Amino acid sequence: MSPTFEHSTAEWQALDAAHFLHPFTDFKALAAKGTRVITKADNIYLWDSEGHKLFDAMSGLWCVNVGYGQQALIDAATAQLKTLPFYNSFFQTTTMPAIALAHKLSQLSPPGFEHVFFSGSGSEGNDTIVRLVRRYWDLLGQPQRHTIISRFNAYHGSTMAGASLGGMTDMHAQGGLPIPGIVHIDQPYYVQHGRPGESKDDFGKRAASWLEAKILEVGPDKVAAFIGEPVQGAGGVIIPPDTYWPEIQRICDQYGILLVSDEVICGFGRTGHWFGCERFGYKPDLITFAKGVTSGYIPLGGVLVGERVAKVLIEQGGEFAHGYTYSGHPVACAVALANLQLIEEQGLVQRVHDDTGPYLAAQFAALAAHPLVGEAETCGLMGAIRLVRRKAQGDQPAEAFAADQSVGMVCRGHCFGNGLIMRAVGDRMIIAPPLVMTRAQVDELMALIRHCLDLTLADLQERGWY
Ligand code: PXG
Helix, strand or coil, X not given: CCCCCCCCHHHHHHHHHHHCCCCCCCHHHHHHHCCCCEEEEEECEEEECCCCEEEECCHHHHCCCCCECCHHHHHHHHHHHHHCCCCCCCCCCCCHHHHHHHHHHHHHCCCCEEEEEEECCHHHHHHHHHHHHHHHHXXXXXXXXXXXXXXXXXXXXXXXXXXXXXXXXXXXXXXXXXXXXXXXXXXXXXXXXXXXXXXHHHHHHHHXXXXXXXXXXXXXXXXXXXXXXXXXXXXXXXCCCCCHHHHHHHHHHHXXXXXXXXXXXXXXXXXXXXXXXXXXXXXXXXXXXXXXXXXXXXXXXXXXXXHHHHHHHHHHCCCCCCCCCCCCCHHHHHHHHHHHHHHHHCCHHHHXXXXXXXXXXXXXXXXXXXXXXXXXXXXXXXXXXXXXXXXCECCECCECCXXXXXXXXXXXXXXXXXXXXXXXXCCEEEECCCCCCCHHHHHHHHHHHHHHHHHHHHHHHHCCCC
16 A cells, blocks of 8 residues: 555554654554654644644644744745755865854854854764764873763763763663763752752752762763753753752863753753753853754754864864764755744744743743642743642652653643643653744643643542542
C-alpha cells in the first residue's frame, strides 16, 4: 500500500506502526494504542487527522517560538530553495545566508561572542562542545584536562556525546554510557535535595558547592569544563535558585575551567532574555543553541564560541577536524535570519520579559491553591506544576504520589483528551508555549489547565489514589 492523503486515520496508524520507529518510544505499546496524526497548525494551535483542535503549550518540542504559519519564514525558505538549496562550507566555500546568520548571532549573543560553529541539531551542537573543549585544552598544552562535569537529570541530546553529557540514567543504561571523561553532580532541585528549613537561596549555594567538591575529587588540573542548562527543560523545568549560577560561575573562574551554557531550550527569548545566561547573570565561554533559532521550521543548531576559546582555536589551532554536511545549511540559515528578524520586529523577547511572562507567573502562583498542586513556578514562558498527594502543611513537606502510579501520565491523558498539549516529566506537568502567545491566550491556557487538573483529581479520587 502506498500512502495517499485520502487514507483514514486508522490506515495511517497502521502504516506508522508497521514502518516508523518513533524516538523515545516503546514501539510495541504504541503500535497497540495507535499514534495521533497531526495534520496542520496555525499560531499556537494544532489539528489532528480527526479534526480535533489542540492548544500547543509545548511549542512543538520547545522550539516553535514564533508560532506556526509565519509567512516570513516560509518565504525565506522558498526563496533560498529556489536560488541555492544547498552548498557546503567545507572546502573554502561559503554561502551568504550562513555568513549573514553568523554575523546576526554575534550581534544578538552576549558580549564577547563573535564566532559560531553550525550544526544540524542540539545534540550535534553538544558533540561539537566536547570536541571544542578538549581541543582547547590540548592546544594550551594541558591534554590531561579532559573531564567534563555535567548534572544528573540534565538533557543535552541523544547522540553518544549528548546522551553522555546528559544525566538521564535510563539513557546511560542503554549502550554503555557515559563515554569516558564525563561525570555528573546532582541537580539544583529543591524538592529532591533541599533540607527542612533551608532557604532556597542557601540551597542554591549548597547545590553549586557540589561542583567544587567534584572538581576536587577529579583533580582541578583534570577538569576541562562544566555544562548546564540555565533552566533544565526536559528534566522537568527545574528552575534553580537565583544564588546558584553566580556561585557556579565563581567556582569555574576559581579553577579556570570552561563554563558551557546549553541554551537549546532557553535561547532566543524563552526566559524573557535572548539567552538564559543573561536571566541568571553568568558569562559562559560557550553556548549551545538549536530549536528556537529557526523556531523549529527547519533543523539548525550550533555553538556560539566566546573569545577565550575562539582566540586559541583560530590563532593556534590549525585545522579543526570537525564538521557536518549541514554545517551552515543555506536554507536553514535563511529561515533562522527571517525568524530572528520576526522575533525582533515583534519585540517578543521584551514581551515575554515585561508582559506575558509576569502575567503567566501570576496565574501560576494562583494555581498553587489547587488541591493537586504542590508547587507551580515559571521562568519567562516556561513553567511547571508538581502534582502532589498532600499539600505542604506547616513544617510538613508535600507528599508525592507513588512513582509507579505515573500520575503525570494520567494528567497528560486528560490534557490530550481535552485539547491541551502539556508534557509530563514524572509528576511535573510542564509548559513552554510559543512566545507569540497573548494575554488572552494565557487565560485560555489557564482555563484548560484548571479543567484538566480537576478531571485528573476526580480520576485519582476514583482510583483511590488521592
Ligand atoms: N540540549 C538541550 C538543553 C535540549 O533540550 C538538546 C540539547 C538536543 O537537541 P536535539 O536538537 O538534538 O534534539 C535538547 C533537546 C523533551 C525533549 O521531551 C527535549 C529535547 C528533545 C526531545 C525531547 O522534553 N531537547
